[in-house]
Amino acid sequence: MTAAPAIRWLKRGRLFVGASSGLIDIPGLGHAYTTRLGGVSPRPYATLNLQLKDGEDRANRVAMNRQLLAEALDIRADRFVTADQVHGDTVTVVDAPGHAPACDALITMTRGLPLLIQVADCLPVVIADPAGRALAAVHCGWRGIASGIAVKAARQLAGLAECPVSDLVVGIGPGIGPCCFTVHEDVTVPLAAAVPTGPAPIERDGRLFINLAGTLTAQLLAAGISTVSTGNVCNACKPEMFYSYRRESGKTGRQGVVAWLA
Numbered sequence: 051m052t053a054a055p056a057i058r059w060l061k062r063g064r065l066f067v068g069a070s071s072g073l074i075d076i077p078g079l080g081h082a083y084t085t086r087l088g089g090v091s092p093r094p095y096a097t098l099n100l101q102l103k104d105g106e107d108r109a110n111r112v113a114m115n116r117q118l119l120a121e122a123l124d125i126r127a128d129r130f131v132t133a134d135q136v137h138g139d140t141v142t143v144v145d146a147p148g149h150a151p152a153c154d155a156l157i158t159m160t161r162g163l164p165l166l167i168q169v170a171d172c173l174p175v176v177i178a179d180p181a182g183r184a185l186a187a188v189h190c191g192w193r194g195i196a197s198g199i200a201v202k203a204a205r206q207l208a209g210l211a212e213c214p215v216s217d218l219v220v221g222i223g224p225g226i227g228p229c230c231f232t233v234h235e236d237v238t239v240p241l242a243a244a245v246p247t248g249p250a251p252i253e254r255d256g257r258l259f260i261n262l263a264g265t266l267t268a269q270l271l272a273a274g275i276s277t278v279s280t281g282n283v284c285n286a287c288k289p290e291m292f293y294s295y296r297r298e299s300g301k302t303g304r305q306g307v308v309a310w311l312a
Contacts, residue, residue, distance in 0.1 A: 076182045085291045132149050133149070133153050228264070
C-alpha cells in the first residue's frame with residue numbers, strides 16, 4: 051500500500067486545473083480539480099464559483115462558470131451531476147444528469163456523465179478502478195472522515211466494478227491543511243476514534259491543528275486501498291488561487307472536482 055505524491059497543474063484555455071498523478075493513466079477516466087481562476091463571478095465569489103445557491107452569486111454567472119469549465123475539459127455542461135452536500139455518509143449511484151438530494155458521494159458507471167463535487171476547505175476525492183469501469187466523486191470533510199464516507203463509497207464502487215478494494219486508486223485534491231485547520235476536541239476525538247492510525251493533532255500556541263488529508267489517507271490505506279495520491283495543497287493558504295470557507299467566514303465561492311468516464 052502506498053501514498054503517492056503530486057497534483058499536476060495545467061492551463062486549459064483560461065482555466066488552471068489539477069490532476070492526481072495516480073489517476074492520470076487510468077483508461078477512459080477524466081478528472082480535474084478546479085481553482086477560483088478564469089471565471090466571471092465578482093467578489094467575494096471571484097471568479098470561477100461553481101456553487102448555485104439562492105441569495106449568493108447569480109445563477110447565470112455560475113452557469114457560465116460551469117460552461118467555461120466544461121469547454122476547457124471538452125465535456126458537456128448539460129450532463130453534469132451535482133449533489134446536495136450535507137456532510138453525511140450517503141452514497142448515490144447515478145446514471146443520468148441532474149442533482150442528487152442529500153448525499154456527499156456520487157458513483158457512476160455511465161460514460162459521458164461528469165460528476166461535480168464542490169468544496170471550500172473540505173477535500174474533493176476521486177476514486178476509480180484501474181480498468182476505468184466505474185468512478186466515485188466524494189465530498190469529504192472531518193465529519194465525512196469520521197463517518198467513513200470515502201471507504202463506504204470505495205467498497206460500493208468495488209462491488210459495481212467487480213474488483214478488489216485493494217485495486218482501487220484514489221486522488222485527494224486541495225483542501226484545508228494542518229497549517230490552517232484549527233479545531234477542538236469535538237473534532238479530534240471522533241477522528242481519532244474513526245482513524246486510530248491517523249496523524250496526531252499538532253499543538254501550536256495553545257491550539258490544536260489536524261491534518262485532514264493525512265487522516266483520510268491513513269483511513270483509506272487501512273481499508274486496504276492500494277494507491278492514494280495527495281498533493282498536500284492547502285486552499286486556505288492560497289487566497290489568490292482557492293476559496294476557503296473558514297478564511298472568508300463563509301462568504302465565498304466553491305471550487306471542486308469534476309470526474310467522468312469518457
